[in-house]
Amino acid sequence: MLAFMLFTASVGLLVLLIIRRFFPSSSSSSSSLSNSLAPAPAPAGNNRSALAARSGSGLEPDARPIQRLLILYGTQTGTAERFARELDDIVRKKFATSPMKLDVETVDMEQYESRAKAGELANEPFVVVACATYGDGDPTDTAMGTHNYLVKDLPDSLESGHEHEALKGVTFAVFGLGNTQYEHFNAAAKALDKGLDALGAKRLCGMGLGDDDNDIEEDFRKWHESTLMPALVDAGFAGGVDQSKPSSEAAEATLAVPRSLDIAKEDKEANLSTIVASAASFYGTASHRVDATKVVARRELYTYGAGDANARSCVHVELDASALSTANSGSSTPLYETGDHVGVFAVNDDKVVNAYLKRFQLSANSVVRLLRPADAPNALEGPHCTAPVTIQTYLSRFCDLLSFPKKGVLMTLAACCKVDAERVMLLRLSSPEGKGDYKAEIVNKQRSLLQVVTELAPSANVSPGVLLGMLPKLQPRFYSISSASSRHPKHVHITCAVVSHDTPGGRWHDGVASTFLANVNVGDRVLAFIRTSTFRLPSSAATPLLCVGPGTGVAPFRAFVQARVDADERKREELDSPRAASGAAKSMAKMSLYFGCRRLSAEHMYEGELRDAAAGGILRLEVVSSRDGATAPHRYVQDLLARPEDAAAARKALLKDGGHLYVCGDAKHMAADVHRTLVGVLSSGDDGLRDAAEAETWLASASKSGRYQRDVW
Ligand SMILES: Cc1cc2nc3c(=O)[nH]c(=O)nc-3n(C[C@H](O)[C@H](O)[C@H](O)COP(=O)(O)OP(=O)(O)OC[C@H]3O[C@@H](n4cnc5c(N)ncnc54)[C@H](O)[C@@H]3O)c2cc1C
Ligand SMILES: Cc1cc2nc3c(=O)[nH]c(=O)nc-3n(C[C@H](O)[C@H](O)[C@H](O)COP(=O)(O)O)c2cc1C
Numbered sequence: 001m002l003a004f005m006l007f008t009a010s011v012g013l014l015v016l017l018i019i020r021r022f023f024p025s026s027s028s029s030s031s032s033l034s035n036s037l038a039p040a041p042a043p044a045g046n047n048r049s050a051l052a053a054r055s056g057s058g059l060e061p062d063a064r065p066i067q068r069l070l071i072l073y074g075t076q077t078g079t080a081e082r083f084a085r086e087l088d089d090i091v092r093k094k095f096a097t098s099p100m101k102l103d104v105e106t107v108d109m110e111q112y113e114s115r116a117k118a119g120e121l122a123n124e125p126f127v128v129v130a131c132a133t134y135g136d137g138d139p140t141d142t143a144m145g146t147h148n149y150l151v152k153d154l155p156d157s158l159e160s161g162h163e164h165e166a167l168k169g170v171t172f173a174v175f176g177l178g179n180t181q182y183e184h185f186n187a188a189a190k191a192l193d194k195g196l197d198a199l200g201a202k203r204l205c206g207m208g209l210g211d212d213d214n215d216i217e218e219d220f221r222k223w224h225e226s227t228l229m230p231a232l233v234d235a236g237f238a239g240g241v242d243q244s245k246p247s248s249e250a251a252e253a254t255l256a257v258p259r260s261l262d263i264a265k266e267d268k269e270a271n272l273s274t275i276v277a278s279a280a281s282f283y284g285t286a287s288h289r290v291d292a293t294k295v296v297a298r299r300e301l302y303t304y305g306a307g308d309a310n311a312r313s314c315v316h317v318e319l320d321a322s323a324l325s326t327a328n329s330g331s332s333t334p335l336y337e338t339g340d341h342v343g344v345f346a347v348n349d350d351k352v353v354n355a356y357l358k359r360f361q362l363s364a365n366s367v368v369r370l371l372r373p374a375d376a377p378n379a380l381e382g383p384h385c386t387a388p389v390t391i392q393t394y395l396s397r398f399c400d401l402l403s404f405p406k407k408g409v410l411m412t413l414a415a416c417c418k419v420d421a422e423r424v425m426l427l428r429l430s431s432p433e434g435k436g437d438y439k440a441e442i443v444n445k446q447r448s449l450l451q452v453v454t455e456l457a458p459s460a461n462v463s464p465g466v467l468l469g470m471l472p473k474l475q476p477r478f479y480s481i482s483s484a485s486s487r488h489p490k491h492v493h494i495t496c497a498v499v500s501h502d503t504p505g506g507r508w509h510d511g512v513a514s515t516f517l518a519n520v521n522v523g524d525r526v527l528a529f530i531r532t533s534t535f536r537l538p539s540s541a542a543t544p545l546l547c548v549g550p551g552t553g554v555a556p557f558r559a560f561v562q563a564r565v566d567a568d569e570r571k572r573e574e575l576d577s578p579r580a581a582s583g584a585a586k587s588m589a590k591m592s593l594y595f596g597c598r599r600l601s602a603e604h605m606y607e608g609e610l611r612d613a614a615a616g617g618i619l620r621l622e623v624v625s626s627r628d629g630a631t632a633p634h635r636y637v638q639d640l641l642a643r644p645e646d647a648a649a650a651r652k653a654l655l656k657d658g659g660h661l662y663v664c665g666d667a668k669h670m671a672a673d674v675h676r677t678l679v680g681v682l683s684s685g686d687d688g689l690r691d692a693a694e695a696e697t698w699l700a701s702a703s704k705s706g707r708y709q710r711d712v713w
Contacts, residue, residue, distance in 0.1 A: 067100035067237060070124045074109040074131035074143025074188070077475050079212070080177050081108070082408075083220050084130045087228075091237075094229065098239030110142035116149055124170055126204065126235070128228065131192060132177040136667070136710045137184025139192075141531065147188060151195035168200035171235060173228055175208040177216060183672045185209070205231035215435050215443075217407045222432075261469040262371040266388035269367050276527060278387040279398060288343065288529035293319040295524045296491065298517075301605040310598075310627075313498040314552065314605060315518045316482075319526055322490045335492075338484045338563045339535035339556055339711075342492045343476040345397070345527035346513035352402065353395045355450055360467050364392040370468060384473040391464070399471035402448045402512060407438065409449065409470050416466065419459040426457060445505030477513035478531060480664060480711055482555035484562035492530070495555040495605065535662070535711040541567045544589040544659035546650055548674050550596035550637045551603075553665020556711055557593050558606050560662075561613045564591055568618060589657070592620040592649070596637040600625040622646070637670070638677035647681040651688055655698075660707050667712035675699070 069091060073084035088106040095102055109131065121127065131147070132140050139147040155163050174196070176189025186209045193207045208223030210216040270278070276290055297318035304311035319342070325335035336342075357364050367390050370383030384398035395401065405413075407430040414426035428434040429441060442452070449471065453460050462470075483493035498518045499511025520526060535556055537545075541564060549557045568588050593610070597603035600623060613619040626634040640646055653659035663674050682688055682695040689695045702708035 062101050064099065064101040066103045067095070067098060068103040068124065069105075069126045069128065069232075069237075071104065071106040072109050072112055072127065072129045072131075072146070073106070074129070074140045074147065075177075076132060076134055076140040076142070078472060079216065079406075080130040080132045080140075083175065083177070084128075087128065087130070087224060090224065090229075091232070095232075095237050095239045098237065100238070108142060109139075109146040113145040113149065116146045121150075121170065122167055126232070127170055127172045127196075127201075128175070128204075129172065129189075129192060130175045130177065131189050133182070133184065133186050133188040136671075136712055137182075137187030139188040143188070147192060150199070151191050155195070155198060163198060164200040166199040167196060168202075170196070170201040171204045172196050172201045173204040173207070173231065175210065175220060175223055175228075177210045177212065179212040181213050181668045183667065183675070185211075204228070204235060215439060218432060218435050260373060260463070260465045261383055262373050263465050263468070264369045264371060266367045266369050268388065269390050269393065270387035272525070275385055275387045275389060275393070275397070279385040288531060289324055290343075290345070290527060290529045291323040292525040293321045293323060293492075293528045295520045295522050295526060296320045297522065298520055301495065302602050304602045308602075310602075312598075312603070313500070313518060314603070315494075315496050315498060315514075316605075317494040317496065317517050317520060318483075318488075319492050319494070319528060320490060321492050321528065321530070324528070324530060325490060334485050335490060336481060336485050336530045337532070338481075338486070338537060338559045340481050340533050341478045341531040342481050342494060343478050343529045343531050344494070344513055344517065345476050346474065346516035348396045348399070348401050348474065348512060349510060349515060350396075352450075353392060356395055356401060356467075357392070359450060359453060360462055360464065362391050362395075362464055362467075365390050368394070370394070383468070391468075394468065395471075398474055399468070400474045400512075401450065401471065402509065403472065404442050404445075404447050405449045405452055405470075406472075410438075410442075410452070412466065412470055413453065413457055413460050413462065416460040416462045417457050418461060422457045422459050429456075446503040446507070446509065447505045448507065451505060451507055474512065476529070478713070480533075480535070480552075480555040480559075482558045484559045484566060486566040487562045492528075493559075495552050495558070497552045533711065534706075535664070535709050536706070537563060538660050541571075541588045544653040544657050545591040545662065546653050546659055547591060547662045547664075548594045548637050548641070549662075549664040550594070550670060551665050553663075553670070553711075554593075554595050554605065556664050557591075557595075557662070558609070560591060561593070561610065561619055564588065564618050565613055565616065568616075588618065589659070590620050591618060592622065592653070594622045594624075594637040594640055596624045596626065596635075596640075598625060598627040600628060636673065638673045641674065641677050641681060648685060648687070650678070650681050651685060654702075654707075655682065655687065655689070658707075660709070661702065662709050662711075664711040665713075667710075671710055671712045 071084045071088055073080040075081045084106050088104050091104055092102060109129075115121075131143055134140055138144070154166060158166055174189050174193040176186035176193075178186035178189070189207065189209070193203075197203060205227045208219065208227065210219040210223075272292060276292070295317060297316070299316050301314045301316050302312060321335055321342075354364075356362070367388050369388045370386065372382045385394060389397075410426045410430040414423045414430070417423040417426065429438045441447070441456075447455070453462070479494040479496060481492045482495040483491060494517065496514050496517045498514045499509070500515070501509055503509050517526075537560055545560065547557045547560065549555070571588070595604075595610075597605075603625075604623065610619065610621050614621045622640050624635050624637060624640050626636055641650065654661060661678070663671055665671070678699065679692050679695040682698060683690065683692050689698055699708055703710075
């Protein structure tokens, strides 16, 4: 009872704090388009404005010594950026009364790359990095340049014995954003932490490892409250409150971010290219050319009969991407290379968009321009598109409508609730104490924002500005291009498994991009870009290939097969004689492909062309299905690889003949299972390596040299 009373009292305090934060001076409600929840005041000056105040304003210069902190972030979907900006805000508030002048700067690692390369980092006294891990334990695309420079290029460029001096005046802390479901949990952050240490920088405190499979916001809150802040205080940052007692105000500062956008009415919607241009920079695609491609083919790859209860769908889509290459022209650079990815900007399903329009009483055809609030220019997230668009377009193209809301969004919703019980419930879900409930009710049930409002907060009166400010941006989805650039220089092929399932929260979930691709028609326009990958064929066709690609993991291997068939044909043409032709065929090493699916009768995609390549001597195709027999044990690609004959062939190809090893597809289970099997395969037999440890070392070294490559997601 006492605990409940204490909880209720603390929630009451939190409610007051939130109301104070969102309605600082009056209690005016916010039903008009442009007057939504009042935004929080702008952070107390950023680096640039502080400098300006010192230099040209005529004010007395601030003579206090400067306490500088650089915060870097590497993000793909925005969480690391949000954490970095929250940290910026917290540090400014916590040390606001410092006798030193605070100079906090928060920068995207992509933007920092040239400064890092110019040697600026060495002059930074304190650096905090928040960086996410993607791919096969890699940094995000945007962080890659700075990350590689610090972890590899800079140490490589230094004279031996002097590596430890490069950053010796720097004190740093790293917070990693990852997910324990992946084999290389937080690998990018760990590599950066190690790399900075190796360059002589001093650790301010232990690294934080956020787990997005659980409660990453809570991981971050705990880390900065109980590890980072005390370390900053110990290091000389002064003027803060006692960190040993984290206050609910500190928690509130972390979670409740201003999320209201200003909305200006416009007459006419911008054309698509203006919309794309205005939006592209918000997707971290600055280095990619985003443009409209044209659908030239779409077909279903699975052959389930109508009414089959097990039926699933996987589509093959061909995009004429000439627009991307024309835009890139001026040089003879090919549009893409075999093994690259294509990024697709999907459009939300109309049913979902209409449900949002209805619940939040939005007028679909109103043309609006969304703006950061004038009095909060540094507000956390700006609009995802600044061109004039209809509300329908904004919701359809730019907003992630189906992912579950983060805790900050629940805090904002709480402030919109008219019914106390709903507000209390949302506040509990977003509080550190409610961590378990948040996981059970929001994460595990995969409740969308609409579901949360409908099921948990029907009284919430959410204005358009708040709604549009709360919705995260819709991320582009990547697909491993399943065509070879030699055969289809202007077209990219996509092999996409359609995501469609019931969620534990009782919602039928159709994956945004896969559903979009499943429904495109020939002639439709799809916004896309090419993303360069490192998944590459060896330069010599005489190198044997061992490829493992179950499900849609077969995509890049279909492209590899096309490339090898084309290379073989080119060679035959060059030699132009039957005898020489057979010699050419001999010099082409075999490609072994392990493909797996649930039911071979329905899911053996691209069977015809793969069998043709096998008949032509280019390919050895091994297939397995996991659910064909009603009672048979499930069998997977790794079971094929472990068969004695296959294991012996793999050892010969890899250990004796200098072959390359490729794995593509599911990162969470398959890639790790295949890796384990390979360790066993390579360390068995008379011709194998001594033991598992030696096999692991061999694979690590093959991975470094590019002989073992994984394209996993
Ligand atoms: C490098 C790479 C290559 C891929 N190749 C293929 C392929 O060849 N064939 C195939 O079928 N699938 C591929 N995928 C998976 C594909 O990108 C989509 O995740 C899949 O189609 C489901 O998307 P959806 O929108 O339909 O599902 P949804 O359920 O709407 O989205 C899936 C979830 O993943 C998140 N998500 C998806 N993509 C990203 C991203 N890039 N960054 C951050 N979060 C993301 C979404 O936010 C959402 O939570 C690949 C993924 C990657 C990263
Ligand atoms: C396609 C994909 C690949 C990922 N790969 C990894 C990984 O290899 N290791 C890891 O720890 N986390 C991985 N993650 C989890 C992200 O790092 C995590 O969700 C993080 O919070 C994202 O941060 P961001 O929003 O700043 O991009 C992956 C997530 C996705 C969607």
